[in-house]
Amino acid sequence: MEIVKNYINGVWKESVSGKTEEVIGPADGSVIGVVTDSLPQDAEEAIAAAKKSFYTDRTWRDMPGVARAGILYRIAELIDENAHDLAVTDTLDNGKPLREAEGDVSDAAECFRYYAGLIDKPEGGAYATNNGFGEMLNMTVKEPVGVCAQITPWNYPLLMSCWKLAPCLAAGNSLVFKPSSKAPLSTAKLFHLFEEAGLPAGTANLVLGSGSNVGNVFAESEDVDMITFTGSTKVGQGIARAAAGNLKKVGLELGGKSPVVIFDDCDLEAAVEWVMIGIFFNGGQVCSATSRLIIQDGIHDAFIKRLAEKASKVTIGPGMENPDLGPVVSEDQMNKILSYIRTGIEEGAELVCGGKRYTENGCDKGYYIEPTVFDHCSPDMRIVKEEIFGPVLSVLTFHTEEEAVALANDTEYGLAGAVITRDGARALRVTRELRAGITWINCDQPTFCQAPWGGYKKSGIGRELSVQGLDEYQETKQININLHPENPVGWYVH
Numbered sequence: 001m002e003i004v005k006n007y008i009n010g011v012w013k014e015s016v017s018g019k020t021e022e023v024i025g026p027a028d029g030s031v032i033g034v035v036t037d038s039l040p041q042d043a044e045e046a047i048a049a050a051k052k053s054f055y056t057d058r059t060w061r062d063m064p065g066v067a068r069a070g071i072l073y074r075i076a077e078l079i080d081e082n083a084h085d086l087a088v089t090d091t092l093d094n095g096k097p098l099r100e101a102e103g104d105v106s107d108a109a110e111c112f113r114y115y116a117g118l119i120d121k122p123e124g125g126a127y128a129t130n131n132g133f134g135e136m137l138n139m140t141v142k143e144p145v146g147v148c149a150q151i152t153p154w155n156y157p158l159l160m161s162c163w164k165l166a167p168c169l170a171a172g173n174s175l176v177f178k179p180s181s182k183a184p185l186s187t188a189k190l191f192h193l194f195e196e197a198g199l200p201a202g203t204a205n206l207v208l209g210s211g212s213n214v215g216n217v218f219a220e221s222e223d224v225d226m227i228t229f230t231g232s233t234k235v236g237q238g239i240a241r242a243a244a245g246n247l248k249k250v251g252l253e254l255g256g257k258s259p260v261v262i263f264d265d266c267d268l269e270a271a272v273e274w275v276m277i278g279i280f281f282n283g284g285q286v287c288s289a290t291s292r293l294i295i296q297d298g299i300h301d302a303f304i305k306r307l308a309e310k311a312s313k314v315t316i317g318p319g320m321e322n323p324d325l326g327p328v329v330s331e332d333q334m335n336k337i338l339s340y341i342r343t344g345i346e347e348g349a350e351l352v353c354g355g356k357r358y359t360e361n362g363c364d365k366g367y368y369i370e371p372t373v374f375d376h377c378s379p380d381m382r383i384v385k386e387e388i389f390g391p392v393l394s395v396l397t398f399h400t401e402e403e404a405v406a407l408a409n410d411t412e413y414g415l416a417g418a419v420i421t422r423d424g425a426r427a428l429r430v431t432r433e434l435r436a437g438i439t440w441i442n443c444d445q446p447t448f449c450q451a452p453w454g455g456y457k458k459s460g461i462g463r464e465l466s467v468q469g470l471d472e473y474q475e476t477k478q479i480n481i482n483l484h485p486e487n488p489v490g491w492y493v494h
Ligand code: NAD
Pocket: 151, 152, 153, 154, 155, 156, 160, 178, 179, 180, 181, 209, 210, 211, 212, 214, 215, 216, 219, 230, 231, 232, 233, 235, 236, 238, 239, 252, 253, 254, 255, 256, 286, 287, 288, 387, 389, 415, 455, 459, 460
């Protein structure tokens, strides 16, 4: 197999380590790729290339916005032209059903188009002031932050990369990038498309390898002006600590344990569908997965019965066969999820359906888990408090609206939440009470690049996507112009 290489200063090259790492496909445990396994020296070389690109060459940074937009539009076009290959790559690498991967690729192209469209519409302000210093005009302008480092997880390999790369490039930064070593292949293909689209050498540099050898160097480097990270809260906390060295800007998109709150008056069939999307989409490996079902007592029994019926009919198989549920990403992840299922049983939750590794129909070599629902959970259980990141739902019951809100907010996370009810005023009231950055009413999971994405509490710092997502990759400079330079006035002039 051809070795997938780093891309540094416009050159595809292997790590100085000379070592490689196999990429395992979760559908059957086979080797689907071989990537170079980088050392800290590779990360440092990439940072030096980005630094030279931003501070010395200045090709991308100084390029007129319209010309930069042209390259980003070309990248979007190339993503579309290579859509099938990119989708198959993510399906083989991550395990997700092909139609979900196709949706990710289409969203990835849209993300580049969205930010290409924003580049030539810069926002700034102008304020006429006349305080103790005399008549002035104050202007604000946006400038790129500088050298950005970006680190992504494996659950949406291509899409999470694009959520970071598109706004960062649009703003005129240079960057270094590390995808998850569990699913790096589509991101490496994306960097080939950057080259084909004419992105200047050194602007975007790719380093493949582990968090400790590469990600950590990014976080600690004094030459990196900003780090944006998507991944677990624990690693995110370490990155924030490491970033304190040179007080680089930090953007963190972290974990979640999001609630879906369902009231008695809901449309039961539709609500069951949304709950299933909320926990089984992408195998539950979604940061915003609504993994806690908080349901009103009057509808509880009918709802759980219908949910269990539908969950047990979910088709399971390799992503390429387009089942309802593919494998989870790796053997480690499967074992972690199975261990949480055992914990749930030990804690006394009632297993309503699922609960096992799935090995039928030729799935015995892959990493499949049955859709699992635990009922009669209590707030102190680990399966209610901790992010499992798999197809495992924990159910809690409430009687009053106040109880629902209290249960929903009883978490250290604050990424997302959904409310399902026919009562519009109540939907809005409860949603306003949720301490979470992304909320849904009468739906669960829809995501758009036009709207800001990010969490409260331990789910992160900052926002991705939307105009706000572009702003995160920009500094704001104020320029004060004295309109009467020949005539200084002020409190000290008498
Ligand atoms: P992870 O934290 O284990 O790894 C994420 C990335 O960080 C990987 O590229 C990894 O190699 C790297 N990394 C690991 N240790 C590092 C270190 N010490 N220094 C620097 N980098 C390091 O997370 P994961 O298992 O890949 O992804 C799952 C997590 O991501 C879940 O918690 C999920 O909720 C979260 N996530 C959040 C969002 C969001 O938008 N909030 C989106 C997707 C995933």
